[in-house]
Amino acid sequence: xxxxxxQPSVDKPNRVRTITDLAKIAGVSPGTVSRALSGxxxxxxxxxxxxxxxxxxxxxxxxxxxxKLRRQKTxxxxxxxxxxxxxRQQISDTFFMTLLxxxxxxxxxxxxxxxxxxVIPAQDEDWLDRFIGSGMIDGVIVVGQSDQFDRIxxxxxGYLPMVVWGNHQEGQRHCVVGTNNRLGGKLAAExxxxxxxxxxxxxxxxQPIEFAARFAGAKEVAEKMGVSIRALPxxxxxxxxxxxxxxxxxxxxxxxxxxxxxxxxxAVTCLKELRDRNINVPAQLKIVGFDDLxxxxxxxxxxxxxxxxxxxxxxxxxxxxxxxxxxxxxxxLVLPPHLIVRDSA
Amino acid sequence: xxxxxxQPSVDKPNRVRTITDLAKIAGVSPGTVSRALSGxxxxxxxxxxxxxxxxxxxxxxxxxxxxKLRRQKTxxxxxxxxxxxxxRQQISDTFFMTLLxxxxxxxxxxxxxxxxxxVIPAQDEDWLDRFIGSGMIDGVIVVGQSDQFDRIxxxxxGYLPMVVWGNHQEGQRHCVVGTNNRLGGKLAAExxxxxxxxxxxxxxxxQPIEFAARFAGAKEVAEKMGVSIRALPxxxxxxxxxxxxxxxxxxxxxxxxxxxxxxxxxAVTCLKELRDRNINVPAQLKIVGFDDLxxxxxxxxxxxxxxxxxxxxxxxxxxxxxxxxxxxxxxxLVLPPHLIVRDSA
DNA sequence: CGCACGATTGCAATCGTTTGCAATTTCGCT
DNA sequence: AGCGAAATTGCAAACGATTGCAATCGTGCG
Numbered sequence: 001x002x003x004x005x006x007q008p009s010v011d012k013p014n015r016v017r018t019i020t021d022l023a024k025i026a027g028v029s030p031g032t033v034s035r036a037l038s039g040x041x042x043x044x045x046x047x048x049x050x051x052x053x054x055x056x057x058x059x060x061x062x063x064x065x066x067x068k069l070r071r072q073k074t075x076x077x078x079x080x081x082x083x084x085x086x087x088r089q090q091i092s093d094t095f096f097m098t099l100l101x102x103x104x105x106x107x108x109x110x111x112x113x114x115x116x117x118x119v120i121p122a123q124d125e126d127w128l129d130r131f132i133g134s135g136m137i138d139g140v141i142v143v144g145q146s147d148q149f150d151r152i153x154x155x156x157x158g159y160l161p162m163v164v165w166g167n168h169q170e171g172q173r174h175c176v177v178g179t180n181n182r183l184g185g186k187l188a189a190e191x192x193x194x195x196x197x198x199x200x201x202x203x204x205x206x207q208p209i210e211f212a213a214r215f216a217g218a219k220e221v222a223e224k225m226g227v228s229i230r231a232l233p234x235x236x237x238x239x240x241x242x243x244x245x246x247x248x249x250x251x252x253x254x255x256x257x258x259x260x261x262x263x264x265x266x267a268v269t270c271l272k273e274l275r276d277r278n279i280n281v282p283a284q285l286k287i288v289g290f291d292d293l294x295x296x297x298x299x300x301x302x303x304x305x306x307x308x309x310x311x312x313x314x315x316x317x318x319x320x321x322x323x324x325x326x327x328x329x330x331x332x333l334v335l336p337p338h339l340i341v342r343d344s345a
Numbered sequence: 346x347x348x349x350x351x352q353p354s355v356d357k358p359n360r361v362r363t364i365t366d367l368a369k370i371a372g373v374s375p376g377t378v379s380r381a382l383s384g385x386x387x388x389x390x391x392x393x394x395x396x397x398x399x400x401x402x403x404x405x406x407x408x409x410x411x412x413k414l415r416r417q418k419t420x421x422x423x424x425x426x427x428x429x430x431x432x433r434q435q436i437s438d439t440f441f442m443t444l445l446x447x448x449x450x451x452x453x454x455x456x457x458x459x460x461x462x463x464v465i466p467a468q469d470e471d472w473l474d475r476f477i478g479s480g481m482i483d484g485v486i487v488v489g490q491s492d493q494f495d496r497i498x499x500x501x502x503g504y505l506p507m508v509v510w511g512n513h514q515e516g517q518r519h520c521v522v523g524t525n526n527r528l529g530g531k532l533a534a535e536x537x538x539x540x541x542x543x544x545x546x547x548x549x550x551x552q553p554i555e556f557a558a559r560f561a562g563a564k565e566v567a568e569k570m571g572v573s574i575r576a577l578p579x580x581x582x583x584x585x586x587x588x589x590x591x592x593x594x595x596x597x598x599x600x601x602x603x604x605x606x607x608x609x610x611x612a613v614t615c616l617k618e619l620r621d622r623n624i625n626v627p628a629q630l631k632i633v634g635f636d637d638l639x640x641x642x643x644x645x646x647x648x649x650x651x652x653x654x655x656x657x658x659x660x661x662x663x664x665x666x667x668x669x670x671x672x673x674x675x676x677x678l679v680l681p682p683h684l685i686v687r688d689s690a
Numbered sequence: 691c692g693c694a695c696g697a698t699t700g701c702a703a704t705c706g707t708t709t710g711c712a713a714t715t716t717c718g719c720t
Numbered sequence: 721a722g723c724g725a726a727a728t729t730g731c732a733a734a735c736g737a738t739t740g741c742a743a744t745c746g747t748g749c750g
Binding site for chain 2: 705706707708709
Binding site: 059061063064065066068069074076079094097098100101104105108113114115116117118129130133134135136268269271272275294295297298299300 | 404406408409410411413414419421424439442443445446449450453458459460461462463474475478479480481613614616617620639640642643644645
């Protein structure tokens, strides 16, 4: 493809694009320019200043690709978001997006760039190997295990600089940061029961490992307390959710007096549906959510929920990854959930 | 730094890391391997299959850095989020995050990767040049003009593959995608007035260009209709917002009967504060928001708001950028806002 | 005045892949 | 069997920055 005039190389006759061009102008060798610009090695102060001046004047920036190729490191952290269970749970999902935001803040502060990759495992068998092996990133953060637990485990042995957001399981090999979901589930169930509920339901998909753990925790408490609990499966994408929840609510009308929602997003939708049906929360039905999203304090009634500390999670992910980048084999980090009592239970 | 044993090169004695290694095994030249793997050029089918087999067997992936360096294109789109007016408006802001999510979906679908960069212009004069000149990205999408309108304009002339999310101004040179904020402001004011409000207030920061346009639109309508309107400045970060809004509400108690919030996020917080004060919406005070975030339909009362079509915006950004990448000098895209009438006005 | 040593700088190989051009092989056809 | 065109493959020069090693410059000191 002849792209001779695609680039705006016309404005300045012979623009300084390479370190060699600059060297020619400065009357030194490329090596010296490289040293002067990278700052760390020994260059005569006068020479350095001259080179820096010329660089500034011509708006020169060393080509990162070449630099990275030569130095075999990129300064880029890959962030992969696998969309396993529910492809329609786009990455626009509130929780993930918030986590990503904090992650961006943390990593940027430490001088790393972020390469974002949304991946659909069903369509791309070895997404993780591909990402890692691409040579474009120094390390990878996987946000959410989705249904890819095994694949992640496979990779973990041979590749140190990887940290995963998700659930921790006894004896797993990959380094994970996440909330103690099981404990969170317990807190939720205990609260519902303490508030007087006796016939519980878990509202949400029980397939994803995190949600399964939440359900398991709740179930354990319920059984110990002699209270019934059942799962009402739901998808995550917004449009379906509403209808599914509506249907569930019709089915369980009067049979259930306490709902543990897998997610605040689900809980909020549920709250809305209940209001439409004139079911009073918490008098007739108690609800506890999970996440403590910003919305959750603004609902009517304000949502009682199990808080995940997203900021701390992001910080943990970044910290651990950086230590692994330095060669350390770190332990997983399991964060404690906190029950935030508001008015819905 | 001697990192001889940092890498796990021990597991497989002599791993296939380069195309040359693979070529040696296959008994062909590196060039042939490159052609076979890239798929597009002419290679004997049998040779290709053999090479592919060996590649698969050894889990070989061509080094992207080298490839990108040689081909002078990266397959990466930079997404910059300038945090100008309010550094504490972290990129975890709901609207931007949602836009980013859709953007990720769009670009990924078209085979591009995303390099995310959060940037604080106040701390980094030439963030945009640096990003563009880094050689790491083929094009850039700037999410939000913030207070960087001029800098963006400066760059626009010399650099084609850039598209910006934001407000469109008569005669500007950079390609922008965004909602017609002024029109949106008009719709909001018209609705408030139609609902019976006569003393309006605009709740939000009027500095950012998008918000200024919204306010201007509302003001135009208000003045034409002989209705008063005033601005109540607010910041964007959540913690401050609540208090600021509370203070404003105390000050204006009884003097205002219609609020146009710069953002749904602000509107939602405002709704909550009003509820705490037992001010009935919409009877005593009418509210219209802006954005139509997912939350907005779930509030009590559900929020009347001006909808921005985020998905369409993301698609527009991606489309235009790709056309610019191909050398076309595209026009800006201004999307129409839609008034979504619910119960708050 | 000559030598040695430290401070700078230049040289050239290297990172791993792509690709224009030329050489070689394969085939079809007469 | 022989010739030419078409199909494959090999060769080697890029892409642009980094860095170990060696060469050069300058200066202090005997």
